[in-house]
Amino acid sequence: MNTVLRLESVCKSFPVADGELEILKDVNLSLSKGEGASIVGKSGSGKSTLLYIAALIEKPTSGTVWYSDSDVTSASDSSLAALRKEKMGFVFQNSLLLDDFSALENVMIPLMNTGVRKKDAQKKATELLDRLGLAERLDHRPFELSGGERQRVAIARSVICEPDIIFADEPTGSLDEESQILIENLLLSLVHEKGLALLLVTHNEAFASRLEHRYILSHKELRAYEE
Numbered sequence: 570m571n572t573v574l575r576l577e578s579v580c581k582s583f584p585v586a587d588g589e590l591e592i593l594k595d596v597n598l599s600l601s602k603g604e605g606a607s608i609v610g611k612s613g614s615g616k617s618t619l620l621y622i623a624a625l626i627e628k629p630t631s632g633t634v635w636y637s638d639s640d641v642t643s644a645s646d647s648s649l650a651a652l653r654k655e656k657m658g659f660v661f662q663n664s665l666l667l668d669d670f671s672a673l674e675n676v677m678i679p680l681m682n683t684g685v686r687k688k689d690a691q692k693k694a695t696e697l698l699d700r701l702g703l704a705e706r707l708d709h710r711p712f713e714l715s716g717g718e719r720q721r722v723a724i725a726r727s728v729i730c731e732p733d734i735i736f737a738d739e740p741t742g743s744l745d746e747e748s749q750i751l752i753e754n755l756l757l758s759l760v761h762e763k764g765l766a767l768l769l770v771t772h773n774e775a776f777a778s779r780l781e782h783r784y785i786l787s788h789k790e791l792r793a794y795e796e
């Protein structure tokens with residue numbers, strides 16, 4: 570199997586004044602290349618915490634996180650940072666862009682940081698922004714873009730290096746319908762055409778129903794979501 574990510578018996582508690590606050594209990598999840606999984610759940614149920622653990626940003630209190638058949642639970646911060654940079658893309662609800670750079674530059678820069686030549690980076694970034702309906706906005710700086718346009722640029726930036734897996738935390742949460750559809754279609758085409766894996770936290774039923782796996786997080790546990 571082409572398993573990209575696997576969580577095994579993951580538990581997470583946060584220390585609080587009078588002891589421990591348990592958020593996740595015995596969570597298991599496995600995601601392969603070319604597959605998407607959605608997670609729904611009430612506000613405060615632990616969805617973002619679960620996503621941060623899967624994305625190697627937070628450590629579980631107990632349990633194991635596997636990335637491509639390697640146990641990375643106790644890996645050093647520097648090797649996790651390298652893995653995140655090279656293999657993972659992140660999309661958050663309000664992603665930040667570099668204010669002093671154009672939309673095109675915001676998307677080109679991560680690719681150039683991996684050694685791709687400026688001209689090639691420019692071509693690829695232009696094509697991606699075009700697919701996201703931003704062909705007329707390449708030279709705009711973030712303050713000259715709408716919220717939905719900024720989020721589309723942020724998504725282009727997080728997928729330009731073709732990561733193995735994309736983590737998205739309510740990426741279309743506060744967006745207009747046009748932006749929502751463009752973002753959904755781009756993410757789904759990356760999964761189904763380029764073979765990326767997608768772990769998506771969303772309240773958007775229609776988007777969730779277009780993915781292979783659906784989960785609900787409730788009472789600290791992750792279960793298959795039944796409609």
Ligand SMILES: Nc1ncnc2c1ncn2[C@@H]1O[C@H](COP(=O)(O)OP(=O)(O)O)[C@@H](O)[C@H]1O
Nearest residue numbers: 583584592610611612613614615616617618619
């Ligand atoms: N660093 C932290 N320290 C203490 N409690 C936290 C921390 N991060 C999150 N929590 C708590 O964990 C619970 C789940 O949060 P979160 O994962 O953000 O939920 P969701 O994304 O489903 O809304 C909340 O009650 C939140 O207050």
Ligand SMILES: [Mg+2]
Nearest residue numbers: 616617618738
């Ligand atoms: Mg959240």
